[in-house]
Amino acid sequence: MSSNLIVQKYGGTSVGTLDQIRNVAKRVKKSRDAGKDVLVVVSAMAGETDKLLEMANKLSDLPERREIDLLLSSGERISSALLSIALHGMGCPAVALTGRQMGLVTDDTHTRARIKAINAGRATDILKTNHVVVCAGFQGVNDLGDVTTLGRGGSDTSAVALAVALKADVCEIYTDVRGVYTADPRMVPNARKLNMVSFEEMLEMASLGAKVLQIRCVEFANNFNMPIVVRSTFDETDQGTRIGQENPDMEQPVVSGVMYDKDQSKITVKGVPDQPGIAANIFNALAEAAISVDMIIQNVSAEGHTDISFTLHTTNLKEAMSIMEKKGKEVKAESVSADSNISKISVVGAGMRSHSGVAARIFSTLSRESINIMMISTSEIRVSCIIDKQSTEQAVRALHGEFKLDEEPKRVSQPATDASPAT
Amino acid sequence: MSSNLIVQKYGGTSVGTLDQIRNVAKRVKKSRDAGKDVLVVVSAMAGETDKLLEMANKLSDLPERREIDLLLSSGERISSALLSIALHGMGCPAVALTGRQMGLVTDDTHTRARIKAINAGRATDILKTNHVVVCAGFQGVNDLGDVTTLGRGGSDTSAVALAVALKADVCEIYTDVRGVYTADPRMVPNARKLNMVSFEEMLEMASLGAKVLQIRCVEFANNFNMPIVVRSTFDETDQGTRIGQENPDMEQPVVSGVMYDKDQSKITVKGVPDQPGIAANIFNALAEAAISVDMIIQNVSAEGHTDISFTLHTTNLKEAMSIMEKKGKEVKAESVSADSNISKISVVGAGMRSHSGVAARIFSTLSRESINIMMISTSEIRVSCIIDKQSTEQAVRALHGEFKLDEEPKRVSQPATDASPAT
Numbered sequence: 001m002s003s004n005l006i007v008q009k010y011g012g013t014s015v016g017t018l019d020q021i022r023n024v025a026k027r028v029k030k031s032r033d034a035g036k037d038v039l040v041v042v043s044a045m046a047g048e049t050d051k052l053l054e055m056a057n058k059l060s061d062l063p064e065r066r067e068i069d070l071l072l073s074s075g076e077r078i079s080s081a082l083l084s085i086a087l088h089g090m091g092c093p094a095v096a097l098t099g100r101q102m103g104l105v106t107d108d109t110h111t112r113a114r115i116k117a118i119n120a121g122r123a124t125d126i127l128k129t130n131h132v133v134v135c136a137g138f139q140g141v142n143d144l145g146d147v148t149t150l151g152r153g154g155s156d157t158s159a160v161a162l163a164v165a166l167k168a169d170v171c172e173i174y175t176d177v178r179g180v181y182t183a184d185p186r187m188v189p190n191a192r193k194l195n196m197v198s199f200e201e202m203l204e205m206a207s208l209g210a211k212v213l214q215i216r217c218v219e220f221a222n223n224f225n226m227p228i229v230v231r232s233t234f235d236e237t238d239q240g241t242r243i244g245q246e247n248p249d250m251e252q253p254v255v256s257g258v259m260y261d262k263d264q265s266k267i268t269v270k271g272v273p274d275q276p277g278i279a280a281n282i283f284n285a286l287a288e289a290a291i292s293v294d295m296i297i298q299n300v301s302a303e304g305h306t307d308i309s310f311t312l313h314t315t316n317l318k319e320a321m322s323i324m325e326k327k328g329k330e331v332k333a334e335s336v337s338a339d340s341n342i343s344k345i346s347v348v349g350a351g352m353r354s355h356s357g358v359a360a361r362i363f364s365t366l367s368r369e370s371i372n373i374m375m376i377s378t379s380e381i382r383v384s385c386i387i388d389k390q391s392t393e394q395a396v397r398a399l400h401g402e403f404k405l406d407e408e409p410k411r412v413s414q415p416a417t418d419a420s421p422a423t
Numbered sequence: 424m425s426s427n428l429i430v431q432k433y434g435g436t437s438v439g440t441l442d443q444i445r446n447v448a449k450r451v452k453k454s455r456d457a458g459k460d461v462l463v464v465v466s467a468m469a470g471e472t473d474k475l476l477e478m479a480n481k482l483s484d485l486p487e488r489r490e491i492d493l494l495l496s497s498g499e500r501i502s503s504a505l506l507s508i509a510l511h512g513m514g515c516p517a518v519a520l521t522g523r524q525m526g527l528v529t530d531d532t533h534t535r536a537r538i539k540a541i542n543a544g545r546a547t548d549i550l551k552t553n554h555v556v557v558c559a560g561f562q563g564v565n566d567l568g569d570v571t572t573l574g575r576g577g578s579d580t581s582a583v584a585l586a587v588a589l590k591a592d593v594c595e596i597y598t599d600v601r602g603v604y605t606a607d608p609r610m611v612p613n614a615r616k617l618n619m620v621s622f623e624e625m626l627e628m629a630s631l632g633a634k635v636l637q638i639r640c641v642e643f644a645n646n647f648n649m650p651i652v653v654r655s656t657f658d659e660t661d662q663g664t665r666i667g668q669e670n671p672d673m674e675q676p677v678v679s680g681v682m683y684d685k686d687q688s689k690i691t692v693k694g695v696p697d698q699p700g701i702a703a704n705i706f707n708a709l710a711e712a713a714i715s716v717d718m719i720i721q722n723v724s725a726e727g728h729t730d731i732s733f734t735l736h737t738t739n740l741k742e743a744m745s746i747m748e749k750k751g752k753e754v755k756a757e758s759v760s761a762d763s764n765i766s767k768i769s770v771v772g773a774g775m776r777s778h779s780g781v782a783a784r785i786f787s788t789l790s791r792e793s794i795n796i797m798m799i800s801t802s803e804i805r806v807s808c809i810i811d812k813q814s815t816e817q818a819v820r821a822l823h824g825e826f827k828l829d830e831e832p833k834r835v836s837q838p839a840t841d842a843s844p845a846t
Binding site for chain 1: 441444445475478479481482483484486487489490491493494496497500501503504505507508509511512518519521523524568569570
């Protein structure tokens with residue numbers, strides 16, 4: 001089933017200057033000249049959103065979220081109008097649409113609204129007249145008619161949602177990297193770009209610190225089975241990374257990538273009385289402050305007391321510590337301490353489901369490198385370890401080598417060079 | 424009949440920086456603290472519109488007007504959101520509204536749309552909740568839901584239209600000068616700020632080159648009898664200039680101001696056969712090219728031939744000359760020549776209606792200064808003369824002195840210091 005429509009999303013670094021906008025226009029025109037219907041979603045020009053936000057923060061300590069949305073949405077309106085003008089300038093008819101005009105209806109949660117519906121009638125009509133549709137990303141409109149925005153990275157979500165609504169074949173996300181890598185190429189020089197990643201793997205990767213795609217956008221794509229291709233705006237030859245459903249015809253590589261996150265901190269509450277309800281008491285207080293806790297360890301009880309450690313994102317550390325110091329006194333804990341000198345390394349792979357022993361190989365590898373594991377958590381397709389921050393690079397490189405991620409995996413029913421397996 | 428509502432419009436130079444936006448917020452808050460309902464209309468931050476337009480012109484030789492409107496309207500959305508945020512930051516509740524949200528519906532003429540209707544229900548509702556309404560000027564929305572703009576100076580028109588729709592007492596236009604002057608203060612050092620100008624006088628002045636208000640905004644105010652006060656954003660003590668209906672109780676000064684326009688040119692077609700239809704033939708050709716002709720003189724016929732001279736704005740000279748050179752050959756004229764070394768000086772005053780002899784005084788004054796008058800045109804409340812450009816300043820100063828415009832006029836039923844006569 002092919003709809004002949006492709007959705008292409010270009011990020012802020014792809015439309016940061018007039019030359020870059022011209023370059024994007026050329027790529028869009030090329031797709032249209034090849035006979036495709038094209039709907040483009042653009043972010044604000046690089047730096048624009050931050051500039052607007054900075055002005056707002058200078059004018060008020062706590063700017064109204066509704067007004068922030070009106071303010072920030074201007075950035076994408078400007079870039080969409082400019083791209084449409086550039087397309088016209090090249091003889092490629094185009095129409096720019098705002099969030100409201102593309103029918104992107106959201107709830108009322110300003111600055112991080114959720115999409116409720118897409119009424120894409122106007123976009124459909126315009127595509128029928130052989131015009132390119134250029135949509136302002138990141139923005140929608142609530143039932144009251146006020147502008148809302150979808151939060152950071154929201155343009156990716158706009159693009160996937162429009163691709164779903166218009167039944168596109170694929171949603172292409174153009175960015176300043178060639179795709180999804182087996183590890184951060186700045187840390188692991190022989191990191192390899194992946195041709196194919198499953199939705200589930202990408203969800204794990206996005207939540208583990210891979211910045212190439214926002215987790216909400218991947219969730220959306222997974223829910224509606226819309227394949228995403230992440231590829232470079234600047235390198236036309238590279239086919240990028242395709243993110244889609246697991247292909248049952250194809251043997252999965254056991255491990256797809258190694259991720260790391262240095263922005264992790266650990267809080268330890270020592271000498272807590274080992275009584276029912278104490279842990280609930282502690283973690284409820286954090287939940288009420290909307291602080292997400294990642295891993296939790298509770299030691300085996302000794303003499304009626306126990307220690308509880310948990311990790312969280314470092315941005316929440318200060319607030320969490322002030323809560324925990326209060327709670328610590330309340331539950332008569334011996335001490336409350338924080339440690340930001342940690343990082344989380346994670347190994348992700350859909351093939352873990354059918355291959356045992358991956359965790360053991362990870363622990364052996366780290367042991368061989370004399371890296372101590374402080375905490376462990378696992379999912380069906382992921383193993384994460386907390387280690388000391390200084391060992392991050394060493395651990396990532398060792399694991400990347402152990403699982404031979406620099407080598408193309410052997411696959412059964414597809415040639416190894418095929419970047420876009422059938423779905 | 425008082426509605427307790429005032430509409431205040433702030434131009435681009437009044438909201439050009441964050442400090443200026445804070446200053447405007449303070450003035451708005453002061454009006455609200457004094458018990459007024461306040462609806463504010465803002466222009467884009469100074470320079471923003473030109474910056475956006477420049478980008479568009481770099482991307483396309485002839486940018487689509489629809490996309491230009493989407494692009495340019497962002498400027499006012501940004502400044503309205505920022506002003507609303509600044510007001511919140513000062514503890515003054517406010518809601519920013521876009522052209523669509525304020526219900527400003529226009530025709531389809533992108534980049535110079537005309538207002539069709541204002542459905543100001545939402546603004547009315549917000550004012551009832553004791554919030555300041557901050558409207559993005561210059562923009563509306565057509566029946567299709569596309570953004571339109573009202574052309575240069577359109578924010579003034581937005582403000583007057585909203586004042587009419589919401590039955591405001593007055594529409595205050597804040598700008599970087601103190602009001603309307605008897606002459607350009609840069610040319611005539613003792614030029615006096617006028618406390619009161621009639622709609623008709625202001626219409627003449629706006630069309631004669633006074634840049635303080637766009638002619639469309641004055642037409643609108645005149646049609647709906649909405650008084651305008653032009654005043655300085657930076658000087659709070661000055662009451663500005665009130666523009667309203669002529670006050671029958673009050674003796675009008677004979678002359679209110681002396682204007683000049685140096686951007687005038689004259690085209691002369693010599694030796695035209697004096698036959699019926701020749702003038703029509705010439706001026707139809709100009710009308711078809713949408714070129715406005717100002718003054719026309721046709722000499723008395725001699726030997727079956729005549730000369731025709733007319734003036735026009737210098738921006739249209741090149742196009743008009745290429746048309747006239749073609750026409751000249753067609754009608755077998757002797758020659759076609761252009762002269763840009765002219766300017767138009769005008770004397771405006773509602774009191775001319777009841778005072779004869781103003782024109783004679785103008786001609787005598789210019790004669791006394793040895794300034795030659797090339798062409799003359801008059802209306803009920805205006806006399807304009809074409810003179811050579813080098814004499815512009817001399818003529819303006821001489822006429823300003825002749826009519827004693829530096830002195831407060833003597834008025835019958837109102838004290839001379841009252842800046843806002845009852846209407």
